[in-house]
Amino acid sequence: MTPFPLTWLYAPGDRPHTVTKALASGADVVIIDLEDAVAPDRKTYARKATAERLAEPQPVPVHVRVNALDGPLASADLQAVAALPGVAGLRLPKVTAPHQITRIAETTAPADGGAPPLHALLESALGIEHAYAIACAHPALRGIALGEADLRADLGIRADAGLDWCRSRVVVAARAAGLAPPPQSVHPDTRDLNGLAASCAHGRTLGFLGRAAIHPRQLPIIERAYLPTEQELDEAETIVKAAVTEQGAQALPDGRFIDAAVVAAAQRTLSLARRA
Template sequence: MPTLLYVPADRPDRVAKALATAADVVILDLEDAVAPAHKDAAREHVSGLLADPPRPIQVRVNDVRTAWGRADLAALAALLPATDGVRLPKIESVDQVRRIAELVPGTGLHLLLESALGVERAHDLATAHPAVASIGLGEADLKADLGVADETGLVWARSRVVVAARAAGLPAPVQSVHPDIRDLDGLAASCRLGRALGFRGRAAIHPAQLPVIAEVYRPTDEEIAAARRVVAAYEEGDATGTGAVALPDGGFVDLAVVRQARNVLAEAAGGRSMTT
């Protein structure tokens, strides 16, 4: 259940605060959070930080079809393997992914699908190159491209990217950011929906969002207790090797149910679930 925190790369004060948070990964943002006039300064600041990275850091570059994006990749290539991964916005083609992998060898590529075309090609993109480490959505751009009013219009796209990640053998995706930093109740509700759809974690744009994300994505005490009962019952009752057991309350446990229970226990222990 990773928590990721975006921070504008041209704001050293905010970067320092982000690095001190409990976020699992800090993402230095060269794209949306940085004004055009500050792109070069932001890139220079990232280069300075990556010379001696204090903790796991990813970098979101600009659209690689632009001069800014190409300059971002060139700067990162000179610093490899300092970064924990590169987040790539507006990805739509397999050839694009393969070219980027050649430019930044040995670095995990985290693809952001932000258009209808990108979503339609989700599995192809997820399997485009061994360097692809994750896929996810960029929901602000995707909403605009699809013309949907709110996140209810993104349910299919969210499910699509979850299925594509699983089919490609990648970790379950993390949710896109919730843009209203004051709406913590809305953030929690959105996270609950995301978790139900198969996401495992979320990106934030403000430190105040991190505890909400972590709380919603953390398995509850009831879920953990139920998972332990399922695993224990299966391990005790399957001595005959039948592959399924009946529970005292009338429930039925087979390998698929046990697998899900073990996923819950892995998440509770802070590990990666078996399905990812």
């Protein structure tokens, strides 16, 4: 997997043809969904089809979102897919407490190795309150992210801005735990590309990196929003060159002050641009 995945494309597990298209879409990560995107009477088929698909390594990293951990289906999902060669990660929905992560990590770890990479989705007020504890729960946990549709319903939020505190809370929890910046939750209107671009720009200001998508047409919008602009690249190159020439804090000719933290941010910008 690229060290800076920007696009995470969901595909329903009960639609193998859609999964095939997703794998060829250019998404950095494909997420086969066994949960919300699959009708109750299709759950068993989705699990079986996903297990068959992921019995072999895949051309891009594939994560599987299992069903709710407190429901009757998650255990069968995990047993069917956790150890498959084509699985690069497991996405755990509606996580509310760290012990859930610990339990999954312990039950999915083979005798001769560690648990598969886990990613927790926080979709309730309780999950947000426990964000940092969840992020630190186990070394197998590689990321946390929001599930905004469920969270919006749980909190009774109508306007999008009402989620900003929760968004910042998750970004801070992830970074405090040493995890990668989380990707944004999906933009549900697949035809509202202008709205998607504006939402991504806002998410970037909050500290997110990349975004989940539910349609391939959303991918280039997300990537464009999160890749550095030409101006940002020029500024980063100027900062890094200045740091090489003279160590320590200094002022650039244009008056900007730079120190070690500014240089580190500039280096991350250049690394992100070179991610391909």
